[in-house]
Amino acid sequence: MARQKSGERITIGDVAALAGVSRATVSRVMNGLATVDRSIADRVLAAAKQLNYMPSVAARSLALGRTHTVGYVVPDLTNPAFHGAMRGLSLAAAKQHYRVLVADTAEHAEEEPILAIETRRRCDALVLCAPRMPQDELLRLLPELAPVVLLNRDAGDESTPLLGIDWASGVRDLVRHLVGLGHRRIAYLAGPPSSASNTDRLKGFESLRDAIDLVQIPCGAMFSDGHAAAGQVLDSDVTAVIAFNDVVALGLLGALHELGVQVPGQLSVAGFDDIPFAAFTSPALTTASVPQLELGELAWQRLWAMLNGERPEHSVVFRPRLVARGSTGQASD
Amino acid sequence: MARQKSGERITIGDVAALAGVSRATVSRVMNGLATVDRSIADRVLAAAKQLNYMPSVAARSLALGRTHTVGYVVPDLTNPAFHGAMRGLSLAAAKQHYRVLVADTAEHAEEEPILAIETRRRCDALVLCAPRMPQDELLRLLPELAPVVLLNRDAGDESTPLLGIDWASGVRDLVRHLVGLGHRRIAYLAGPPSSASNTDRLKGFESLRDAIDLVQIPCGAMFSDGHAAAGQVLDSDVTAVIAFNDVVALGLLGALHELGVQVPGQLSVAGFDDIPFAAFTSPALTTASVPQLELGELAWQRLWAMLNGERPEHSVVFRPRLVARGSTGQASD
DNA sequence: TTGTAGGCGTTATCAC
DNA sequence: GTGATAACGCCTACAA
Numbered sequence: 001m002a003r004q005k006s007g008e009r010i011t012i013g014d015v016a017a018l019a020g021v022s023r024a025t026v027s028r029v030m031n032g033l034a035t036v037d038r039s040i041a042d043r044v045l046a047a048a049k050q051l052n053y054m055p056s057v058a059a060r061s062l063a064l065g066r067t068h069t070v071g072y073v074v075p076d077l078t079n080p081a082f083h084g085a086m087r088g089l090s091l092a093a094a095k096q097h098y099r100v101l102v103a104d105t106a107e108h109a110e111e112e113p114i115l116a117i118e119t120r121r122r123c124d125a126l127v128l129c130a131p132r133m134p135q136d137e138l139l140r141l142l143p144e145l146a147p148v149v150l151l152n153r154d155a156g157d158e159s160t161p162l163l164g165i166d167w168a169s170g171v172r173d174l175v176r177h178l179v180g181l182g183h184r185r186i187a188y189l190a191g192p193p194s195s196a197s198n199t200d201r202l203k204g205f206e207s208l209r210d211a212i213d214l215v216q217i218p219c220g221a222m223f224s225d226g227h228a229a230a231g232q233v234l235d236s237d238v239t240a241v242i243a244f245n246d247v248v249a250l251g252l253l254g255a256l257h258e259l260g261v262q263v264p265g266q267l268s269v270a271g272f273d274d275i276p277f278a279a280f281t282s283p284a285l286t287t288a289s290v291p292q293l294e295l296g297e298l299a300w301q302r303l304w305a306m307l308n309g310e311r312p313e314h315s316v317v318f319r320p321r322l323v324a325r326g327s328t329g330q331a332s333d
Numbered sequence: 334m335a336r337q338k339s340g341e342r343i344t345i346g347d348v349a350a351l352a353g354v355s356r357a358t359v360s361r362v363m364n365g366l367a368t369v370d371r372s373i374a375d376r377v378l379a380a381a382k383q384l385n386y387m388p389s390v391a392a393r394s395l396a397l398g399r400t401h402t403v404g405y406v407v408p409d410l411t412n413p414a415f416h417g418a419m420r421g422l423s424l425a426a427a428k429q430h431y432r433v434l435v436a437d438t439a440e441h442a443e444e445e446p447i448l449a450i451e452t453r454r455r456c457d458a459l460v461l462c463a464p465r466m467p468q469d470e471l472l473r474l475l476p477e478l479a480p481v482v483l484l485n486r487d488a489g490d491e492s493t494p495l496l497g498i499d500w501a502s503g504v505r506d507l508v509r510h511l512v513g514l515g516h517r518r519i520a521y522l523a524g525p526p527s528s529a530s531n532t533d534r535l536k537g538f539e540s541l542r543d544a545i546d547l548v549q550i551p552c553g554a555m556f557s558d559g560h561a562a563a564g565q566v567l568d569s570d571v572t573a574v575i576a577f578n579d580v581v582a583l584g585l586l587g588a589l590h591e592l593g594v595q596v597p598g599q600l601s602v603a604g605f606d607d608i609p610f611a612a613f614t615s616p617a618l619t620t621a622s623v624p625q626l627e628l629g630e631l632a633w634q635r636l637w638a639m640l641n642g643e644r645p646e647h648s649v650v651f652r653p654r655l656v657a658r659g660s661t662g663q664a665s666d
Numbered sequence: 667t668t669g670t671a672g673g674c675g676t677t678a679t680c681a682c
Numbered sequence: 683g684t685g686a687t688a689a690c691g692c693c694t695a696c697a698a
Contacts (some may be wrong), residue, residue, distance in 0.1 A: 029677095059677085062677095080416075082682065104423045119432070223609060227613065257659075279587065282585070355670075388691080396694085
């Protein structure tokens with residue numbers, strides 16, 4: 001009985017030899033092409049199984065021009081806001097036997113384009129989340145990245161699918177909610193100035209200029225930013241705070257608790273995203289909820305369409321859903 | 334001037350033609366081999382730049398037998414406990430121009446082995462986090478997966494590097510801490526019965542049988558599990574609870590808050606992992622802290638060594654560090 | 667120092 | 683229905 005050279009990788013040739021057929025036939029069988037005689041197919045399958053044959057991914061990629069991999073590029077892999085989409089993408093892609101390659105730009109905004117390109121070259125398509133990349137740079141990059149779908153941020157480019165969030169709408173909902181509770185003077189813990197979604201939120205506030213008294217406090221996008229901002233918040237004499245996102249809001253909540261400030265008794269707090277933790281803190285966090293998992297799934301649908309030469313489904317902009325929880329209440333002043 | 338066929342991929346041949354050299358020379362230049370004449374190298378570089386040439390990843394993989402990718406297999410991509418290690422791995426690997434392919438087993442324990450193998454075939458090495466895989470199955474799998482490093486769980490196999498956690502030690506620290514605060518009757522919200530690390534924790538409790546009065550409550554590994562366990566915890570008449578992990582602990586905290594139970598006034602709560610949120614909840618969570626990010630970095634070091642045919646650094650078992658925060662206090666009863 | 671030629675493991679296009 | 687054979691794009695002895 002034919003035996004493969006020990007220690008070396010088993011190739012399609014080994015299987016062909018064992019089964020007494022050509023490599024082409026083995027290939028056909030492995031790929032489920034129906035044009036093969038049943039008895040031969042069985043023989044090939046048996047041989048493959050006996051040798052524990054597994055096709056070389058690299059060789060297939062080269063021959064087919066497809067890697068069966070999609071990239072997921074985000075600014076920070078530890079940010080919970082990106083996890084839902086990552087999982088949605090990963091699970092959806094897995095159904096078509098695609099895998100996800102992750103890339104963390106580690107907040108180095110300058111290297112983002114290079115990293116995106118680098119990642120794209122190993123994949124068939126890309127999901128790009130680049131909230132801080134300058135618009136013109138992004139636009140220049142897009143053609144080189146295609147097929148690509150944009151997450152959470154518009155590039156003003158019709159031809160690349162966008163899965164966006166209407167942050168301004170979320171701001172309006174949150175503010176309306178707070179105003180309904182009697183709040184007038186509200187602080188906004190702003191995200192990174194270079195963040196496109198921060199700009200969107202600010203537009204939302206802009207449209208409400210008459211309804212409330214807004215205090216803008218420069219902050220950031222992370223726990224520690226929210227935590228550090230507590231002092232300024234208290235000094236600002238507001239009755240409610242809207243944080244750039246849930247992570248920031250939770251950072252603030254923690255600091256307020258340490259300082260003995262009652263939430264929502266003395267201060268109401270709200271965020272964006274509805275990360276999994278938001279529902280379980282004490283008090284639970286009021287937030288403008290974003291369907292993260294779905295974002296990832298939809299991203300895959302669009303990628304899949306483009307990979308098959310079809311036109312991707314419509315771009316969509318989700319309107320956040322207000323989820324009122326314990327962290328917001330009647331204005332105290 | 335030579336012009337590449339429009340629309341098609343630019344290959345090493347195009348660059349060679351433009352520079353007037355052989356493909357071999359281009360290859361040498363692109364790979365930084367010093368044995369090339371300076372002027373020729375410059376010409377090649379210029380040609381490559383002009384054509385915006387980028388080597389085909391698939392072709393290199395096939396020729397080199399290396400994908401420059403490592404896999405990261407976890408049960409649930411949304412579990413914060415895995416994010417730190419993922420980022421540590423990703424960032425460390427990036428320095429050697431390696432990328433990370435993620436795979437989410439979606440809690441389907443049965444498919445875990447297949448998924449691991451499938452993932453491994455696209456990569457040069459694997460970081461495997463398979464807390465629920467039966468020991469014998471894992472042992473059988475390991476040779477097929479090598480080079481591989483195990484995260485958070487021992488397989489009893491000397492030859493595969495392990496980055497583990499001494500959960501029993503963490504249990505002891507937590508219990509000692511609680512006993513020091515006057516607690517005697519303590520509940521343990523157990524993780525999934527099939528979880529190896531749950532078994533480890535139970536061993537820790539076992540060794541303390543005389544010191545405390547332990548109430549074991551079947552629970553799980555997720556928010557909702559902790560949240561749902563609140564009733565049983567209260568019925569059990571304990572003064573302190575140690576949860577399977579921080580996520581469970583936070584779920585419990587949320588439920589207790591809803592029920593108006595004071596923490597730590599009426600009940601002390603502690604967890605494992607020290608996920609980023611733990612420090613920012615109210616009250617902040619006492620926990621047995623695990624160096625997640627470092628785990629990922631060390632995993633990469635070991636993988637890197639093995640990829641270079643070297644012997645990997647020692648396996649290490651981290652002893653969790655007790656981080657006492659607001660969620661634990663003097664026993665009330 | 668540079669070029670030639672063969673190989674990496676598949677798939678796809680032909681004949682047969 | 684099946685088998686040669688030529689891609690796929692790169693790397694690397696080996697020869698020059």
